[in-house]
Amino acid sequence: LLSLVAGTTSPRSGRVRVLDGEPTEARIRPQIGYVPLQAILPDAMRVTEVLATASAIRREPGQPPADRLRALGVEGLASRLVSSLSREEARAVALAEAATSSRVRVLLVEEPFVSMDPRAATRLRQVLQEKALGGAAVVVATASELADDHTFLRDGAVMAQATSWGATAALPPNGVRLHIFSSEARALAAALACEGGVEAVVRRDASVLVRGRDATELARAAARAIVTSGAGVTEMGFDPPAPEEARAAAAALNGEGKAP
Protein backbone atom coordinates (compact mmCIF):
# COMPACT_ATOMS: atom_id res chain seq x y z
CA LEU A 1 0.00 0.00 0.00
CA LEU A 2 2.74 2.45 0.96
CA SER A 3 4.70 1.73 -2.21
CA LEU A 4 1.54 2.36 -4.24
CA VAL A 5 1.09 5.73 -2.56
CA ALA A 6 4.79 6.47 -3.08
CA GLY A 7 4.48 5.65 -6.78
CA THR A 8 7.18 2.97 -6.71
CA THR A 9 4.60 0.28 -7.51
CA SER A 10 1.95 0.61 -10.20
CA PRO A 11 -1.63 -0.41 -9.42
CA ARG A 12 -2.97 -3.37 -11.41
CA SER A 13 -6.10 -1.37 -12.06
CA GLY A 14 -7.47 2.00 -11.08
CA ARG A 15 -5.51 5.11 -10.22
CA VAL A 16 -3.71 6.43 -7.17
CA ARG A 17 -4.21 10.10 -6.37
CA VAL A 18 -1.85 11.88 -3.98
CA LEU A 19 -1.81 15.65 -3.41
CA ASP A 20 -4.24 16.14 -6.29
CA GLY A 21 -2.09 14.26 -8.76
CA GLU A 22 -0.44 10.98 -9.67
CA PRO A 23 2.41 10.07 -7.32
CA THR A 24 4.70 9.63 -10.33
CA GLU A 25 4.23 13.20 -11.58
CA ALA A 26 7.32 15.39 -11.50
CA ARG A 27 5.64 17.95 -9.23
CA ILE A 28 4.28 15.33 -6.80
CA ARG A 29 7.19 12.92 -6.41
CA PRO A 30 9.52 15.33 -4.51
CA GLN A 31 6.72 15.95 -2.00
CA ILE A 32 6.54 12.28 -1.01
CA GLY A 33 8.97 10.78 1.49
CA TYR A 34 8.98 6.99 1.63
CA VAL A 35 10.96 5.02 4.20
CA PRO A 36 10.55 1.29 3.51
CA LEU A 37 12.03 -1.46 5.67
CA GLN A 38 15.00 -1.64 3.32
CA ALA A 39 15.84 2.02 2.82
CA ILE A 40 17.75 2.76 -0.39
CA LEU A 41 20.33 5.54 -0.20
CA PRO A 42 22.87 6.60 -2.85
CA ASP A 43 25.66 4.13 -2.12
CA ALA A 44 28.79 6.06 -3.12
CA MET A 45 27.91 9.22 -1.18
CA ARG A 46 28.59 10.43 2.31
CA VAL A 47 25.54 11.10 4.47
CA THR A 48 26.01 14.88 4.17
CA GLU A 49 26.14 14.55 0.38
CA VAL A 50 22.94 12.49 0.43
CA LEU A 51 21.14 15.27 2.29
CA ALA A 52 22.51 17.95 -0.05
CA THR A 53 21.54 15.93 -3.12
CA ALA A 54 18.07 15.27 -1.71
CA SER A 55 17.57 19.00 -1.07
CA ALA A 56 18.64 19.78 -4.65
CA ILE A 57 16.31 17.12 -6.09
CA ARG A 58 13.40 18.22 -3.92
CA ARG A 59 14.23 21.86 -4.75
CA GLU A 60 14.19 23.01 -1.17
CA PRO A 61 16.55 25.37 0.63
CA GLY A 62 19.54 23.53 2.05
CA GLN A 63 19.68 23.02 5.81
CA PRO A 64 22.78 22.15 7.85
CA PRO A 65 23.07 18.33 7.62
CA ALA A 66 23.97 18.03 11.31
CA ASP A 67 20.73 19.76 12.32
CA ARG A 68 18.67 17.44 10.15
CA LEU A 69 20.35 14.35 11.53
CA ARG A 70 20.17 15.66 15.09
CA ALA A 71 16.38 15.47 14.93
CA LEU A 72 16.77 11.71 15.22
CA GLY A 73 19.99 11.77 17.25
CA VAL A 74 22.14 10.39 14.45
CA GLU A 75 24.31 13.44 13.71
CA GLY A 76 27.33 11.22 14.32
CA LEU A 77 26.68 9.55 10.97
CA ALA A 78 27.16 12.78 8.98
CA SER A 79 30.62 12.03 7.61
CA ARG A 80 30.06 8.32 7.03
CA LEU A 81 29.84 6.74 3.59
CA VAL A 82 26.42 5.25 2.94
CA SER A 83 28.04 1.94 1.99
CA SER A 84 29.45 1.74 5.54
CA LEU A 85 26.07 2.22 7.24
CA SER A 86 24.18 -0.64 8.81
CA ARG A 87 20.60 -1.27 7.71
CA GLU A 88 19.34 0.40 10.89
CA GLU A 89 21.55 3.47 10.40
CA ALA A 90 20.54 3.79 6.75
CA ARG A 91 16.88 3.74 7.77
CA ALA A 92 17.50 6.42 10.38
CA VAL A 93 19.21 8.64 7.78
CA ALA A 94 16.41 8.08 5.25
CA LEU A 95 13.82 8.95 7.88
CA ALA A 96 15.76 12.02 9.02
CA GLU A 97 15.94 13.23 5.42
CA ALA A 98 12.24 12.75 4.76
CA ALA A 99 11.04 14.01 8.14
CA THR A 100 13.13 17.20 8.11
CA SER A 101 12.49 18.04 4.46
CA SER A 102 10.46 21.20 4.10
CA ARG A 103 9.09 19.94 0.77
CA VAL A 104 7.80 16.54 1.91
CA ARG A 105 4.04 16.74 2.51
CA VAL A 106 3.32 13.02 2.57
CA LEU A 107 5.60 10.89 4.72
CA LEU A 108 5.22 7.12 4.42
CA VAL A 109 7.02 4.96 6.97
CA GLU A 110 6.98 1.20 7.04
CA GLU A 111 7.27 -0.31 10.54
CA PRO A 112 9.22 2.61 12.04
CA PHE A 113 10.43 0.65 15.07
CA VAL A 114 11.69 -2.35 13.10
CA SER A 115 15.32 -2.23 11.92
CA MET A 116 15.68 1.28 13.28
CA ASP A 117 18.80 2.74 14.84
CA PRO A 118 18.15 2.72 18.64
CA ARG A 119 19.14 6.41 18.91
CA ALA A 120 16.51 7.29 16.33
CA ALA A 121 13.87 4.98 17.78
CA THR A 122 13.75 6.97 21.02
CA ARG A 123 12.99 10.22 19.16
CA LEU A 124 10.91 8.80 16.38
CA ARG A 125 7.49 9.34 17.90
CA GLN A 126 8.21 13.01 18.54
CA VAL A 127 9.65 13.59 15.06
CA LEU A 128 6.64 12.00 13.35
CA GLN A 129 4.24 13.98 15.52
CA GLU A 130 6.07 17.23 14.72
CA LYS A 131 5.92 16.42 11.03
CA ALA A 132 2.18 15.75 11.26
CA LEU A 133 1.64 18.94 13.28
CA GLY A 134 3.55 20.79 10.57
CA GLY A 135 0.80 19.91 8.10
CA ALA A 136 2.17 16.76 6.52
CA ALA A 137 0.21 13.54 6.19
CA VAL A 138 2.21 10.90 8.05
CA VAL A 139 1.19 7.35 7.12
CA VAL A 140 2.70 4.56 9.18
CA ALA A 141 2.27 0.82 8.64
CA THR A 142 2.93 -0.57 12.07
CA ALA A 143 2.08 -3.10 14.74
CA SER A 144 2.87 -0.58 17.46
CA GLU A 145 0.82 2.11 19.15
CA LEU A 146 1.90 5.17 17.25
CA ALA A 147 -0.84 6.75 15.22
CA ASP A 148 -3.89 8.87 16.01
CA ASP A 149 -6.10 7.30 13.36
CA HIS A 150 -6.05 3.61 12.46
CA THR A 151 -7.25 1.93 9.27
CA PHE A 152 -7.74 -1.81 9.30
CA LEU A 153 -7.12 -3.44 5.91
CA ARG A 154 -7.84 -6.96 4.77
CA ASP A 155 -6.99 -8.19 1.24
CA GLY A 156 -6.60 -4.57 0.22
CA ALA A 157 -10.05 -3.49 1.39
CA VAL A 158 -10.70 -1.15 4.31
CA MET A 159 -12.44 -3.25 6.98
CA ALA A 160 -12.66 -0.66 9.73
CA GLN A 161 -11.33 2.65 10.94
CA ALA A 162 -10.78 3.56 14.56
CA THR A 163 -9.08 6.12 16.71
CA SER A 164 -7.38 3.66 19.06
CA TRP A 165 -5.63 0.34 18.65
CA GLY A 166 -7.87 -1.23 21.27
CA ALA A 167 -10.92 -0.48 19.17
CA THR A 168 -9.20 -1.81 16.07
CA ALA A 169 -8.27 -5.03 17.85
CA ALA A 170 -11.90 -5.57 18.80
CA LEU A 171 -12.88 -5.60 15.12
CA PRO A 172 -14.38 -7.51 13.43
CA PRO A 173 -16.85 -9.23 15.84
CA ASN A 174 -17.00 -12.97 16.41
CA GLY A 175 -13.19 -13.33 16.46
CA VAL A 176 -10.84 -14.52 19.18
CA ARG A 177 -8.22 -12.62 21.15
CA LEU A 178 -4.90 -13.99 22.31
CA HIS A 179 -2.69 -12.16 24.78
CA ILE A 180 1.03 -12.76 25.04
CA PHE A 181 3.42 -11.36 27.64
CA SER A 182 6.92 -11.14 26.27
CA SER A 183 10.27 -9.55 27.07
CA GLU A 184 10.55 -8.63 23.36
CA ALA A 185 7.00 -7.44 22.82
CA ARG A 186 7.97 -5.01 20.05
CA ALA A 187 9.72 -7.63 17.93
CA LEU A 188 6.97 -10.12 18.59
CA ALA A 189 4.28 -7.64 17.55
CA ALA A 190 6.16 -6.89 14.34
CA ALA A 191 6.45 -10.61 13.55
CA LEU A 192 2.78 -11.17 14.34
CA ALA A 193 1.80 -8.37 11.98
CA CYS A 194 3.35 -10.30 9.10
CA GLU A 195 1.44 -13.50 9.88
CA GLY A 196 -1.65 -14.65 8.00
CA GLY A 197 -4.70 -15.26 10.14
CA VAL A 198 -3.86 -12.27 12.32
CA GLU A 199 -6.32 -9.44 11.89
CA ALA A 200 -5.01 -6.95 14.41
CA VAL A 201 -2.10 -6.59 16.80
CA VAL A 202 -1.87 -4.32 19.82
CA ARG A 203 1.24 -3.86 21.90
CA ARG A 204 1.23 -2.24 25.29
CA ASP A 205 4.46 -2.34 27.28
CA ALA A 206 5.35 -6.04 27.61
CA SER A 207 2.03 -7.41 26.42
CA VAL A 208 0.78 -8.09 22.94
CA LEU A 209 -2.86 -8.57 22.11
CA VAL A 210 -3.65 -10.37 18.86
CA ARG A 211 -6.99 -10.64 17.15
CA GLY A 212 -8.01 -13.30 14.63
CA ARG A 213 -11.03 -15.20 13.38
CA ASP A 214 -9.98 -18.73 14.19
CA ALA A 215 -8.42 -19.80 17.51
CA THR A 216 -6.32 -22.63 16.05
CA GLU A 217 -5.04 -20.51 13.20
CA LEU A 218 -4.25 -17.67 15.60
CA ALA A 219 -2.33 -19.97 17.96
CA ARG A 220 -0.30 -21.35 15.05
CA ALA A 221 0.45 -17.82 13.82
CA ALA A 222 1.55 -16.82 17.32
CA ALA A 223 3.84 -19.86 17.57
CA ARG A 224 5.44 -19.03 14.23
CA ALA A 225 5.88 -15.38 15.22
CA ILE A 226 7.50 -16.35 18.53
CA VAL A 227 9.99 -18.55 16.70
CA THR A 228 10.63 -15.93 14.00
CA SER A 229 11.17 -13.06 16.42
CA GLY A 230 13.08 -15.15 18.96
CA ALA A 231 11.09 -13.42 21.70
CA GLY A 232 10.85 -14.97 25.13
CA VAL A 233 7.26 -15.57 26.27
CA THR A 234 6.26 -15.50 29.94
CA GLU A 235 2.52 -16.00 29.54
CA MET A 236 0.09 -16.67 26.73
CA GLY A 237 -3.63 -17.32 26.69
CA PHE A 238 -6.94 -16.62 24.99
CA ASP A 239 -9.02 -13.76 26.39
CA PRO A 240 -12.66 -14.38 27.21
CA PRO A 241 -15.04 -12.51 24.89
CA ALA A 242 -16.24 -9.09 26.00
CA PRO A 243 -19.84 -9.07 27.34
CA GLU A 244 -21.16 -7.30 24.24
CA GLU A 245 -19.38 -9.80 22.00
CA ALA A 246 -20.83 -12.70 23.97
CA ARG A 247 -24.29 -11.17 23.68
CA ALA A 248 -23.81 -10.66 19.92
CA ALA A 249 -22.62 -14.26 19.49
CA ALA A 250 -25.58 -15.58 21.53
CA ALA A 251 -28.00 -13.47 19.51
CA ALA A 252 -26.50 -14.81 16.31
CA LEU A 253 -26.83 -18.38 17.52
CA ASN A 254 -30.44 -17.79 18.61
CA GLY A 255 -31.20 -16.22 15.29
CA GLU A 256 -29.78 -19.23 13.49
CA GLY A 257 -31.84 -21.56 15.75
CA LYS A 258 -35.04 -19.79 14.83
CA ALA A 259 -34.37 -19.86 11.14
CA PRO A 260 -36.52 -22.31 9.13
Add this chain to the structure above:
Amino acid sequence: VIAPLTRLPLLRMLRTSRASFALGGWLTSAVAFAVASRWVGAPPSADRILLNAVGPIVLPLLAYALAGAALGGRSLASSTAAVVALGAQPARAALATLGVVAMACAAAGGLFSALVAVTAHGASDPPVARDAFASAYAGSLGGAAYATWFAMGATFGKRGGGRLVFLVVDWAVGASNGAGALLSPRGHVRNLFGGAPPVDLPERASAGLLVALALACALIATRRAR
Protein backbone atom coordinates in the same frame (compact mmCIF):
# COMPACT_ATOMS: atom_id res chain seq x y z
CA VAL B 1 17.45 19.29 -11.84
CA ILE B 2 19.73 17.07 -13.94
CA ALA B 3 22.96 18.33 -12.32
CA PRO B 4 22.43 16.82 -8.84
CA LEU B 5 21.47 13.55 -10.49
CA THR B 6 24.93 13.28 -12.06
CA ARG B 7 26.61 13.21 -8.64
CA LEU B 8 25.86 9.58 -7.87
CA PRO B 9 27.27 7.96 -11.05
CA LEU B 10 30.21 10.38 -10.94
CA LEU B 11 31.03 9.53 -7.33
CA ARG B 12 30.62 5.83 -8.05
CA MET B 13 33.33 6.14 -10.70
CA LEU B 14 35.59 8.29 -8.54
CA ARG B 15 35.23 6.38 -5.27
CA THR B 16 35.15 2.78 -6.36
CA SER B 17 38.18 0.80 -7.51
CA ARG B 18 36.31 -0.63 -10.50
CA ALA B 19 36.70 2.52 -12.62
CA SER B 20 40.26 3.34 -11.59
CA PHE B 21 41.41 -0.26 -12.17
CA ALA B 22 39.78 -0.26 -15.61
CA LEU B 23 41.30 3.09 -16.56
CA GLY B 24 44.75 2.19 -15.25
CA GLY B 25 44.71 -1.31 -16.68
CA TRP B 26 43.54 -0.38 -20.15
CA LEU B 27 45.74 2.71 -20.33
CA THR B 28 48.75 0.54 -19.54
CA SER B 29 47.61 -2.04 -22.10
CA ALA B 30 47.08 0.56 -24.82
CA VAL B 31 50.49 2.13 -24.27
CA ALA B 32 52.07 -1.33 -24.04
CA PHE B 33 50.54 -2.28 -27.42
CA ALA B 34 51.88 0.96 -28.90
CA VAL B 35 55.39 0.57 -27.46
CA ALA B 36 55.56 -3.12 -28.38
CA SER B 37 54.72 -2.29 -31.99
CA ARG B 38 58.01 -0.42 -32.19
CA TRP B 39 59.93 -3.56 -31.25
CA VAL B 40 58.33 -6.09 -33.55
CA GLY B 41 59.53 -6.62 -37.12
CA ALA B 42 56.95 -4.49 -38.93
CA PRO B 43 57.55 -0.73 -39.13
CA PRO B 44 55.67 1.22 -36.42
CA SER B 45 52.16 2.29 -37.41
CA ALA B 46 49.55 3.96 -35.19
CA ASP B 47 46.76 2.84 -37.52
CA ARG B 48 47.63 -0.82 -37.01
CA ILE B 49 47.46 -0.56 -33.20
CA LEU B 50 44.28 1.52 -33.25
CA LEU B 51 42.66 -0.92 -35.68
CA ASN B 52 43.74 -4.19 -34.10
CA ALA B 53 43.95 -3.37 -30.40
CA VAL B 54 42.26 -0.12 -29.39
CA GLY B 55 39.14 -0.38 -31.57
CA PRO B 56 38.15 -4.01 -31.03
CA ILE B 57 39.56 -4.63 -27.51
CA VAL B 58 40.46 -1.57 -25.42
CA LEU B 59 37.55 0.71 -26.30
CA PRO B 60 34.65 -1.75 -25.78
CA LEU B 61 36.10 -3.32 -22.64
CA LEU B 62 36.97 0.08 -21.15
CA ALA B 63 33.43 1.35 -21.82
CA TYR B 64 32.02 -1.89 -20.42
CA ALA B 65 33.98 -1.43 -17.19
CA LEU B 66 33.22 2.31 -16.84
CA ALA B 67 29.50 1.73 -17.46
CA GLY B 68 29.57 -1.02 -14.83
CA ALA B 69 31.30 1.29 -12.36
CA ALA B 70 28.86 4.16 -12.92
CA LEU B 71 25.89 1.83 -12.54
CA GLY B 72 27.36 0.19 -9.45
CA GLY B 73 27.19 -3.20 -11.20
CA ARG B 74 23.39 -3.07 -11.30
CA SER B 75 20.69 -2.54 -13.86
CA LEU B 76 20.08 1.03 -14.99
CA ALA B 77 16.78 1.24 -13.07
CA SER B 78 18.30 -0.21 -9.87
CA SER B 79 21.29 2.09 -10.08
CA THR B 80 19.03 5.14 -10.11
CA ALA B 81 16.55 3.83 -7.50
CA ALA B 82 18.29 5.68 -4.68
CA VAL B 83 17.87 9.13 -6.26
CA VAL B 84 14.36 8.24 -7.41
CA ALA B 85 13.55 7.49 -3.77
CA LEU B 86 14.67 11.05 -2.97
CA GLY B 87 12.11 12.44 -5.41
CA ALA B 88 13.85 12.36 -8.79
CA GLN B 89 12.05 11.35 -11.99
CA PRO B 90 13.32 7.91 -13.13
CA ALA B 91 13.78 9.02 -16.75
CA ARG B 92 15.81 12.07 -15.73
CA ALA B 93 17.93 10.03 -13.36
CA ALA B 94 18.62 7.50 -16.12
CA LEU B 95 19.45 10.29 -18.57
CA ALA B 96 21.89 11.86 -16.09
CA THR B 97 23.61 8.52 -15.56
CA LEU B 98 23.83 7.96 -19.32
CA GLY B 99 25.32 11.41 -19.75
CA VAL B 100 28.02 10.78 -17.16
CA VAL B 101 28.92 7.37 -18.62
CA ALA B 102 28.99 8.74 -22.18
CA MET B 103 31.17 11.72 -21.21
CA ALA B 104 33.59 9.53 -19.25
CA CYS B 105 33.89 6.95 -22.02
CA ALA B 106 34.24 9.63 -24.69
CA ALA B 107 37.01 11.37 -22.73
CA ALA B 108 38.85 8.13 -21.94
CA GLY B 109 38.41 6.77 -25.48
CA GLY B 110 39.67 10.02 -27.02
CA LEU B 111 42.63 10.26 -24.67
CA PHE B 112 43.69 6.65 -25.09
CA SER B 113 43.41 6.80 -28.89
CA ALA B 114 45.41 10.05 -29.08
CA LEU B 115 48.07 8.61 -26.77
CA VAL B 116 48.42 5.49 -28.91
CA ALA B 117 48.56 7.58 -32.09
CA VAL B 118 51.46 9.58 -30.65
CA THR B 119 53.30 6.65 -29.07
CA ALA B 120 53.06 4.30 -32.06
CA HIS B 121 53.48 7.00 -34.69
CA GLY B 122 55.34 5.70 -37.71
CA ALA B 123 56.92 7.17 -40.82
CA SER B 124 53.99 6.13 -43.01
CA ASP B 125 51.41 7.82 -40.74
CA PRO B 126 50.04 11.35 -41.30
CA PRO B 127 51.60 14.23 -39.33
CA VAL B 128 51.50 13.36 -35.63
CA ALA B 129 49.26 16.22 -34.47
CA ARG B 130 46.68 15.59 -37.18
CA ASP B 131 46.78 11.84 -36.55
CA ALA B 132 46.36 12.34 -32.79
CA PHE B 133 43.40 14.66 -33.33
CA ALA B 134 41.69 12.28 -35.80
CA SER B 135 42.30 9.34 -33.48
CA ALA B 136 40.93 11.25 -30.48
CA TYR B 137 37.83 12.14 -32.50
CA ALA B 138 37.23 8.51 -33.51
CA GLY B 139 37.99 7.24 -29.99
CA SER B 140 35.64 9.76 -28.39
CA LEU B 141 32.81 8.97 -30.74
CA GLY B 142 33.33 5.23 -30.30
CA GLY B 143 33.60 5.57 -26.51
CA ALA B 144 30.34 7.52 -26.26
CA ALA B 145 28.54 5.06 -28.55
CA TYR B 146 29.80 2.08 -26.56
CA ALA B 147 28.74 3.79 -23.28
CA THR B 148 25.12 4.14 -24.37
CA TRP B 149 25.22 0.68 -25.99
CA PHE B 150 26.18 -0.92 -22.66
CA ALA B 151 23.81 1.31 -20.69
CA MET B 152 21.00 0.03 -22.89
CA GLY B 153 22.25 -3.50 -22.25
CA ALA B 154 22.03 -2.79 -18.52
CA THR B 155 18.28 -2.30 -18.83
CA PHE B 156 17.94 -6.05 -19.51
CA GLY B 157 18.25 -8.62 -16.76
CA LYS B 158 17.58 -8.27 -13.06
CA ARG B 159 21.10 -7.07 -12.28
CA GLY B 160 21.80 -5.54 -15.67
CA GLY B 161 23.29 -8.74 -17.06
CA GLY B 162 22.25 -7.66 -20.55
CA ARG B 163 25.43 -5.56 -20.61
CA LEU B 164 27.50 -8.73 -21.09
CA VAL B 165 25.13 -9.98 -23.78
CA PHE B 166 25.53 -6.67 -25.63
CA LEU B 167 29.32 -7.03 -25.42
CA VAL B 168 29.12 -10.47 -27.06
CA VAL B 169 26.59 -9.26 -29.66
CA ASP B 170 28.86 -6.34 -30.60
CA TRP B 171 31.80 -8.67 -30.86
CA ALA B 172 29.92 -11.18 -33.05
CA VAL B 173 27.82 -8.86 -35.21
CA GLY B 174 30.37 -6.07 -35.60
CA ALA B 175 33.15 -8.39 -36.79
CA SER B 176 31.66 -8.78 -40.26
CA ASN B 177 31.42 -6.21 -43.05
CA GLY B 178 27.77 -7.03 -43.69
CA ALA B 179 24.58 -5.14 -42.92
CA GLY B 180 24.47 -6.57 -39.40
CA ALA B 181 27.57 -4.54 -38.51
CA LEU B 182 25.54 -1.35 -39.00
CA LEU B 183 23.60 -2.08 -35.82
CA SER B 184 26.49 -2.15 -33.32
CA PRO B 185 29.40 0.23 -32.67
CA ARG B 186 32.26 -2.12 -33.57
CA GLY B 187 32.01 -1.95 -37.38
CA HIS B 188 31.74 1.85 -37.38
CA VAL B 189 34.66 2.29 -34.99
CA ARG B 190 36.76 0.02 -37.22
CA ASN B 191 35.81 2.16 -40.20
CA LEU B 192 36.82 5.38 -38.37
CA PHE B 193 40.18 3.85 -37.44
CA GLY B 194 40.86 3.08 -41.10
CA GLY B 195 39.67 -0.53 -41.28
CA ALA B 196 37.18 -2.32 -43.54
CA PRO B 197 33.89 -0.40 -43.53
CA PRO B 198 30.56 -2.13 -43.01
CA VAL B 199 28.70 -2.31 -46.36
CA ASP B 200 31.30 0.03 -47.91
CA LEU B 201 30.13 3.04 -45.91
CA PRO B 202 32.27 6.18 -46.05
CA GLU B 203 33.85 7.24 -42.73
CA ARG B 204 31.55 10.23 -42.43
CA ALA B 205 28.48 7.99 -42.68
CA SER B 206 29.88 5.71 -39.99
CA ALA B 207 30.43 8.73 -37.73
CA GLY B 208 26.85 9.81 -38.30
CA LEU B 209 25.55 6.33 -37.63
CA LEU B 210 27.58 6.14 -34.40
CA VAL B 211 25.91 9.35 -33.21
CA ALA B 212 22.50 8.02 -34.27
CA LEU B 213 23.21 4.70 -32.55
CA ALA B 214 24.23 6.50 -29.34
CA LEU B 215 21.07 8.64 -29.39
CA ALA B 216 18.83 5.64 -30.12
CA CYS B 217 20.42 3.58 -27.33
CA ALA B 218 20.07 6.51 -24.90
CA LEU B 219 16.43 6.96 -25.83
CA ILE B 220 15.60 3.27 -25.46
CA ALA B 221 17.54 2.97 -22.20
CA THR B 222 15.79 6.03 -20.74
CA ARG B 223 12.37 4.73 -21.70
CA ARG B 224 13.11 1.27 -20.31
CA ALA B 225 14.39 2.72 -17.02
CA ARG B 226 11.09 4.47 -16.26
